[in-house]
Amino acid sequence: MTVSTLTCRHGLRLGTALLSVLVLSQCAFNEYGELELLRPEPKPAPPTELVSNRSKTHFVYVNEAILNSMNPDTARIEIDLKKQRARLYDQNELVIETQISTGKQGHNTPPGQYSILEKTIDKKSNLYGKWVDAESGETIESDGDSRNIPDHPNPQFLGTPMPYWMRITPTGVGMHIGYVPNYPASHGCIRVPKVIQPTFFSKIEVGTPVTIVDGSVHTAKASDKPAEKKGEQPAIAPEQTEKKTVKLEASNQRFFRFGTPSI
Secondary structure (H helix, E strand, C coil): CCHHHHHHHHHHHHHHHHHHHHHHHCEEECCCCCEEECCCCCCCCCCCCCCCCCCCCCCEEECHHHHCCCCHHHEEEEEECCCCEEEEEECCEEEEEEECECECCCCCCCCEEEECCEEECCCEEEEEEEEEECCCCCEEEEEEECCCCCCCCCEEEEEEECCCEEECCCCCCEEEECCCCCCCCECCCEEECCCCHHHHHHCCCCCCEEEEECCCCCCCCHHHCCCCCCCCCCCCCCCCCCCCCCEECHHHHHHHHHCCCCC
């Protein structure tokens, strides 16, 4: 017998022994004394990270699997001021999470417990916009406030468009389509990307609960308490405009007349 043959047989026996050890290490005797292959314990799945699936310019996540079947009666909204996110839940199941832009310093969006008080697709602010010459249309002030009438012979106020408006407080804070940078930039409202606000709008109703949080405990002001029941209308806020004759855009005259502000 040659040396190479002995070496081959020795290697084969060693390999078989190692394989047997490996197999046995994966086995155990059951209650009947039979050898069984051990099944590895399943590893917990890593937490799922939400991925934007509706927009390339903003973070907008939609749970498409339950969006169409969600029940508006069990919907609730959460506004996270710290993370600049709005979330729509069907009970405790997340349906939508979107990037937003809330009130900048000095115009902070107020934390607290609220509810949706009004829904209007075509809405314009009666507080913020621009002042123009009523005849020529020339801009007098591009960043105007309806309460600060410019010294001009023929001023006209044009409110900033706020499509798909959802009023949250009687004092004028709401959600609507608007410019959404990566920081708080509004006068108090919650601006939402136009790619998702119409969907958000369609999935809630007047009376849907809204919670605005910033990471600490706050108590809402009495003037900002939500309606007690779905469909209940808020009390009219006090008049906040000066008694001075100016020309107003037709769509804003009704709001000035009753003194209900909309930021």
